[in-house]
Amino acid sequence: MKFSLDKSYEILERTPTVLRSLLNGLHGDWIMNNEGPETFSPYDVVGHLIHVEKTEWRDRTMMILEHGTAKSFVPFDRFAQFEESKGKSLATLLDEFEELRVANLTWLKSLQLTESDFDKQGSHPSLGQVTLRQLLSTWVVHDLTHIAQTTRVMAKQYKTEIGPWIEFFRIMNF
Amino acid sequence: MKFSLDKSYEILERTPTVLRSLLNGLHGDWIMNNEGPETFSPYDVVGHLIHVEKTEWRDRTMMILEHGTAKSFVPFDRFAQFEESKGKSLATLLDEFEELRVANLTWLKSLQLTESDFDKQGSHPSLGQVTLRQLLSTWVVHDLTHIAQTTRVMAKQYKTEIGPWIEFFRIMNF
Numbered sequence: 001m002k003f004s005l006d007k008s009y010e011i012l013e014r015t016p017t018v019l020r021s022l023l024n025g026l027h028g029d030w031i032m033n034n035e036g037p038e039t040f041s042p043y044d045v046v047g048h049l050i051h052v053e054k055t056e057w058r059d060r061t062m063m064i065l066e067h068g069t070a071k072s073f074v075p076f077d078r079f080a081q082f083e084e085s086k087g088k089s090l091a092t093l094l095d096e097f098e099e100l101r102v103a104n105l106t107w108l109k110s111l112q113l114t115e116s117d118f119d120k121q122g123s124h125p126s127l128g129q130v131t132l133r134q135l136l137s138t139w140v141v142h143d144l145t146h147i148a149q150t151t152r153v154m155a156k157q158y159k160t161e162i163g164p165w166i167e168f169f170r171i172m173n174f
Numbered sequence: 175m176k177f178s179l180d181k182s183y184e185i186l187e188r189t190p191t192v193l194r195s196l197l198n199g200l201h202g203d204w205i206m207n208n209e210g211p212e213t214f215s216p217y218d219v220v221g222h223l224i225h226v227e228k229t230e231w232r233d234r235t236m237m238i239l240e241h242g243t244a245k246s247f248v249p250f251d252r253f254a255q256f257e258e259s260k261g262k263s264l265a266t267l268l269d270e271f272e273e274l275r276v277a278n279l280t281w282l283k284s285l286q287l288t289e290s291d292f293d294k295q296g297s298h299p300s301l302g303q304v305t306l307r308q309l310l311s312t313w314v315v316h317d318l319t320h321i322a323q324t325t326r327v328m329a330k331q332y333k334t335e336i337g338p339w340i341e342f343f344r345i346m347n348f
Contacts, residue, residue: 001332006201010204128338134335134337137339144326164298165308165315174345
């Protein structure tokens with residue numbers, strides 16, 4: 001499948017609703033547990049998505065369009081949400097993420113990007129040269145893989161409870 | 175996390191809505207592609223969930239409650255949906271899954287299961303002795319891991335498009 005801005009919007013626009021339908025109102029056992037040290041709980045994932053939404057996609061898109069490869073992207077902090085989410089309920093985070101996403105997509109659409117823009121290059125601090133097409137594709141993949149991670153983390157909370165059925169769930173050992 | 179019927183309902187009740195918010199209205203490229211030979215597309219996953227909903231959870235619960243380990247469960251057909259879904263739109267499948275799930279949960283609640291029921295045993299054709307607790311936990315895990323699979327399959331459609339970012343997405347090689 002080739003990158004398409006329209007097909008990318010289809011995913012990016014629905015992620016806040018998907019996360020809300022998946023997580024809102026769940027018992028804390030489902031949303032606050034993780035996969036072990038230095039891993040994310042579903043609650044952490046939403047905080048992480050908020051942080052990325054504030055700091056990454058928009059800034060990096062602008063960096064490519066305005067500076068090309070002349071200036072490197074600001075490196076990303078994977079653990080910022082542990083501080084930023086403190087004291088906030090999951091419902092608050094879900095609202096916050098939705099507002100940021102709606103604003104970012106409105107902004108992105110206002111750019112009226114064309115095919116030739118997607119080939120423009122930027123400079124990633126560790127990956128080197130990247131294109132706007134790759135950045136926007138990564139935004140989509142980032143959403144989808146974090147939903148995958150969230151449901152995997154939730155499933156793992158019953159890892160012991162499923163007994164011998166564990167054999168059929170390769171994903172539980174990922 | 176220990177098995178809890180109430181916490182299990184929290185997941186089982188929302189899965190049809192989660193799948194709908196995730197998949198409904200998407201371009202065919204997102205829903206009809208898979209991960210390679212003998213793997214499921216998101217469309218196949220919904221068909222699979224329908225087949226399991228019709229044949230597995232309710233029948234196996236009844237088998238445990240009525241026959242214990244005296245009779246083995248009917249073996250499961252992992253590929254039945256390729257035939258059963260033929261000619262149906264994804265929207266139709268999503269509706270069908272929701273109806274079946276609502277009916278199954280209404281039925282499950284009508285059983286008024288107690289703690290002592292969860293220890294009752296049945297006989298799985300390949301796994302041997304299993305308990306009702308393990309069966310019901312597996313129902314929940316099965317939902318969550320198929321949502322994880324669905325979003326992973328979707329993410330993989332952009333595997334080439336993200337370029338060097340692939341390095342940060344371990345899940346894309348799963």
